[in-house]
Amino acid sequence: MSQVLGKPQPQGEDGGDDEEEDELVGLAGYEDGPESSDAELDSGPEEGVLDFSDPFSTEVKPRILLMGLRRSGKSSIQKVVFHKMSPSETLFLESTNRICREDVSNSSFVNFQIWDFPGQIDFFDPTFDYEMIFRGTGALIFVIDSQDDYMEALARLHLTVTRAYKVNTDINFEVFIHKVDGLSDDHKIETQRDIHQRANDDLADAGLEKIHLSFYLTSIYDHSIFEAFSKVVQKLIPQLPTLENLLNIFISNSGIEKAFLFDVVSKIYIATDSTPVDMQTYELCCDMIDVVIDISCIYGLKEDGAGAPYDKDSTAIIKLNNTTVLYLKEVTKFLALVCFVREESFERKGLIDYNFHCFRKAIHEVFEVRMKMVKSRKAQSRLPKKTGATPNGTPRVLL
Numbered sequence: 437m438s439q440v441l442g443k444p445q446p447q448g449e450d451g452g453d454d455e456e457e458d459e460l461v462g463l464a465g466y467e468d469g470p471e472s473s474d475a476e477l478d479s480g481p482e483e484g485v486l487d488f489s490d491p492f493s494t495e496v497k498p499r500i501l502l503m504g505l506r507r508s509g510k511s512s513i514q515k516v517v518f519h520k521m522s523p524s525e526t527l528f529l530e531s532t533n534r535i536c537r538e539d540v541s542n543s544s545f546v547n548f549q550i551w552d553f554p555g556q557i558d559f560f561d562p563t564f565d566y567e568m569i570f571r572g573t574g575a576l577i578f579v580i581d582s583q584d585d586y587m588e589a590l591a592r593l594h595l596t597v598t599r600a601y602k603v604n605t606d607i608n609f610e611v612f613i614h615k616v617d618g619l620s621d622d623h624k625i626e627t628q629r630d631i632h633q634r635a636n637d638d639l640a641d642a643g644l645e646k647i648h649l650s651f652y653l654t655s656i657y658d659h660s661i662f663e664a665f666s667k668v669v670q671k672l673i674p675q676l677p678t679l680e681n682l683l684n685i686f687i688s689n690s691g692i693e694k695a696f697l698f699d700v701v702s703k704i705y706i707a708t709d710s711t712p713v714d715m716q717t718y719e720l721c722c723d724m725i726d727v728v729i730d731i732s733c734i735y736g737l738k739e740d741g742a743g744a745p746y747d748k749d750s751t752a753i754i755k756l757n758n759t760t761v762l763y764l765k766e767v768t769k770f771l772a773l774v775c776f777v778r779e780e781s782f783e784r785k786g787l788i789d790y791n792f793h794c795f796r797k798a799i800h801e802v803f804e805v806r807m808k809m810v811k812s813r814k815a816q817s818r819l820p821k822k823t824g825a826t827p828n829g830t831p832r833v834l835l
């Protein structure tokens with residue numbers, strides 16, 4: 437195994453993205469969670485800052501809501517996926533008693549908010565403006581504890597989904613059948629079938645069969661939670677077809693078996709080529725990222741601790757004993773490409789590197805287009821509204 441590790445840039449959980457300071461959402465009456473990265477929720481929209489009433493704000497940062505009954509595992513999911521908390525530490529998590537909002541701005545693509553709702557909150561309380569929340573939501577993740585009696589959770593899911601759909605028909609409804617580590621394989625399938633059937637029957641009875649629910653079997657004790665989150669996030673990335681296309685072109689011209697574009701911090705894969713994803717392959721890629729970052733943190737930083745574990749020189753090659761090579765390369769500040777290559781194809785490393793160079797350039801162009809779009813829309817939203825009279829006194833409606 438050989439590792440060539442790069443130098444680092446400071447990279448907090450919130451990514452420290454430039455865009456970060458421009459994103460702010462106002463929600464009166466609820467406090468930010470302790471780990472939340474930006475301004476107080478109850479501060480109103482500031483000048484030049486995007487807010488709920490700006491339709492573009494959700495495009496810049498699609499909102500993901502994490503909902504479910506008490507103790508279903510919502511906070512644990514958030515901590516494990518975005519804060520590198522080890523699953524066993526979640527046993528000591530205290531119950532959430534207020535809405536925690538977190539901005540995840542690891543990359544320009546994985547750029548969204550997560551709202552963790554305390555289990556006991558009655559969000560249909562008249563003082564709770566759920567319409568405002570659902571209006572700007574991209575995905576609603578409803579977590580069901582599969583080790584518990586799930587009848588109450590199903591009733592709550594139905595209520596939540598129907599209310600949310602009334603406000604916003606574009607929300608993706610994602611159901612995490614969670615804590616499946618405690619179930620046998622047969623029991624897992626049976627539970628999924630039962631929950632799927634009951635949830636869809638409830639919707640059909642209400643005449644809402646057009647609402648689509650996606651189901652995932654998840655656990656924080658394996659990679660299933662990362663895989664499920666990857667799929668949820670991918671649905672919110674408008675550039676996904678472009679990224680997939682670029683990956684397909686890259687692997688077919690380089691003799692690569694499989695390639696993933698990873699968000700390094702969360703280990704969410706934001707795109708992959710069109711060949712099927714095999715869980716073991718995905719797990720190996722996640723492990724490779726951990727190894728690279730951990731070794732780089734231990735041995736790659738300067739003596740005074742300066743630098744960061746991941747930068748433009750970050751690259752790693754791991755040769756497995758089954759004639760497969762894992763190849764990791766930096767694509768952007770926050771994204772890495774991890775490829776599975778056969779040993780014989782890896783002999784043409786020069787070709788792979790050249791194609792990678794072109795691929796990387798294309799990804800940067802995709803970013804640039806997006807950034808330009810974001811900037812010009814922000815600039816437009818800052819222009820004073822053209823109402824009232826023109827300088828010569830003619831009402832604008834007459835022009």
Ligand SMILES: Nc1nc2c(ncn2[C@@H]2O[C@H](COP(=O)(O)OP(=O)(O)OP(=O)(O)O)[C@@H](O)[C@H]2O)c(=O)[nH]1
Nearest residue numbers: 507508509510511512526527531532555615655656
């Ligand atoms: N076995 C198992 N336990 C889990 C899993 N995810 C979370 N838990 C446990 O479930 C318990 C509740 O987790 P929390 O994350 O606090 O649940 P919550 O939904 O945020 O709860 P509230 O804050 O009360 O709404 C903790 O003891 C976790 O360790 C999982 O995938 N498998």
